[in-house]
Amino acid sequence: SVPFMLQDVKVFSEDGTSKVVEILADMTARDLCQLLVYKSHCVDDNSWTLVEHHPHLGLERCLEDHELIVQVESTMGSESKFLFRKNYAKYEFFKNPMNFFPEQMVAWCQQTNGSIPQSQILQNFLNSSSCPEIQGFLHVKEMGRKSWKKLYVCLRRSGLYCSTKGTSKEPRHLQLLADLEDSNIFSLIAGKKLYSAPAEYGFCIKPNRVRNETKELRLLCAEDEQSRTCWMTAFRLLKYGMLLYQNYRIPQQRKAMLPHFSTPVRSVSENSLVAMDFSGQIGRVIENPAGAQSAALEEGHAWRKRSTRMNILGSQSPLHPSTLSTVIHRTQHWFHGRISREESHRIIKQQGLVDGLFLLRDSQSNPKAFVLTLCHHQKIKHFQILPCEDDGQIFFSLDDGNTKFSDLIQLVEFYQLNKGVLPCKLKHHCIRVAL
Known part of the structure; x- marks a missing residue:
């Protein structure tokens, strides 16, 4: 594909208004957010995000800043759309990792009786040669059926597994539930209504090739908001690693390079x-x-x-x-x-x-x-x-x-x-x- 081919992308805001923007094939989610910030005259505080929204599947996720719009759009069905929205929690786990990874869900904290400091959790995720692991009980929807089962699940670099025997993590008892490659993690909207989820803390691993069929979605449900956030954050870190950290650092470095008088008067920092x-x-x-x-x-x-x-x-x-x-x-x-x-x-x-x-x-x-x-x-x-x-x-x-x-x-x-x-x-x- 020729990088300077132009393509039209339609983006919706929360109030239902939309804008068609002409973009280049190599435009990232961050580039498009900055363009929309500029066109709609709002303050750019790096918390704007593009959301991939699938109303018919009841799924949505925030795009990572480095993702290519054209590539993501090619995996979306006709009813799906992009939303322009604030998300202040996008990189919150870099600022407060302790709030995101409860000790009982982090495998190596359990093995070492908490002797590894929690601050090292992020380093383990970002270091591609280490093997971080998140574990705990999740409600798992059986593929192609309406029923949900409570299973002991662990998330590793190689994929999401469930145990066929209690909480055993012996290789012979582990069964692959979903791959991290060529798939993304989504929040479930109205999971109770659409999928009879046991609670409102549903999430889903969707293979990129799936457009409209629900039978290939790996639907999961946590007991509370904190554990859902932990699973979803761990998935993003395992999938993208250092790329996420670079995404988080770029705006800060850019801010440091700019002379202070060039920042817009309207964006008042808390400090x-x-x-x-x-x-x-x-x-x-x-x-x-x-x-x-x-x-x-x-x-x-x-x-x-x-x-x-x-x-x-x-x-x-x-x-x-x-x-x-x-x-x-x-x-x-x-x-x-x-x-x-x-x-x-x-x-x-x-x-x-x-x-x-x-x-x-x-x-x-x-x-x-x-x-x-x-x-x-x-x-x-x-x-x-x-x-x-x-x-x-x-x-x-x-x-x-x-x-x-x-x-x-x-x-x-x-x-x-x-x-x-x-x-x-x-x-x-x-x-x-x-x-």
């Missing part, structure tokens, strides 16, 4: 956020959260006094300030409007179960309230934000009025700096971009 006090004539940086909290409250009062004064003087603004503060959040990417609790779970899971991933939405039970949906330790938690009145003004609070904010933007900015009553600070917001 550059410091609490500022603007209540006096000169701003000051506040180091401790308690100081930040009182400063935020002082600043809130000062700001409110100014807005009331403006009001008395006869503000030219078409919107009354108190009206504005109750709707201003609708302009923010982190506000997702009238979505259900289930939908908020789905969005957070899709964009990566990392600490501090959040969104705000309208409350379903109280029409005047809002809900902060936040991920912490791979669990999703909900905090109700209630309006409260003080001195004829409406404020918002998620800690029973101890810390009050005149609008939701102030509230979000405060909890990005201070965790307050939350289990962790707000770090990444869920975002949907129209293409």
Whole structure:
């Protein structure tokens, strides 16, 4: 094939809008993401990803950054499509390997009674001459049948095996379930509904040649989110090894090479956020959260006094300030409007179960309230934000009025700096971009 042959690729966003992009035959998933970031004017923080989505099979996976779009598309059926989506968890295992590989699932931790430090797990995966192994019980769907069996399974470089005799890993008791070559690992969407999976933590090893037939899919189901993530991460590491590490390092190296003033003003890194006090004539940086909290409250009062004064003087603004503060959040990417609790779970899971991933939405039970949906330790938690009145003004609070904010933007900015009553600070917001 000639590398400069152009080809059209259609990419969908979460809201159903799509864009047709002309690409070269050697374009990678990362290249296409950067092109879409540029075309849709969103901030490039290297967490955008392309998703290979098979609605009829109930499968999806994030493409690795180095994969060639044209090659992947050639393995997709007519109903399948590419989605453009955030995934903050793409390389999280390089930052926090301890959270991804529970000791009881890593074979050599068991053999050495944990004498090998867990930090060495990643080196073992990346070193092609070592033989890492993940083990544990999984529900395995029998090929071509509806029934599932609970089996003891181990994942090695040579493939995924199940034991025909309890937890024995003797060669004569091991049976090959799936090959890692020429196949990819997918999350199961609606596994209970489509495949009668025993839990919602299903995943699947799909041979690349399979387009629409379900009978050749190797369907598996874990007991919880952490073990599903462990199996899927181990599969990616065994299949791609050092390539994954290079994918993870490239944007960081690129960032280090760029002069700091060339980065877009809009992408604010968490480290550059410091609490500022603007209540006096000169701003000051506040180091401790308690100081930040009182400063935020002082600043809130000062700001409110100014807005009331403006009001008395006869503000030219078409919107009354108190009206504005109750709707201003609708302009923010982190506000997702009238979505259900289930939908908020789905969005957070899709964009990566990392600490501090959040969104705000309208409350379903109280029409005047809002809900902060936040991920912490791979669990999703909900905090109700209630309006409260003080001195004829409406404020918002998620800690029973101890810390009050005149609008939701102030509230979000405060909890990005201070965790307050939350289990962790707000770090990444869920975002949907129209293409």
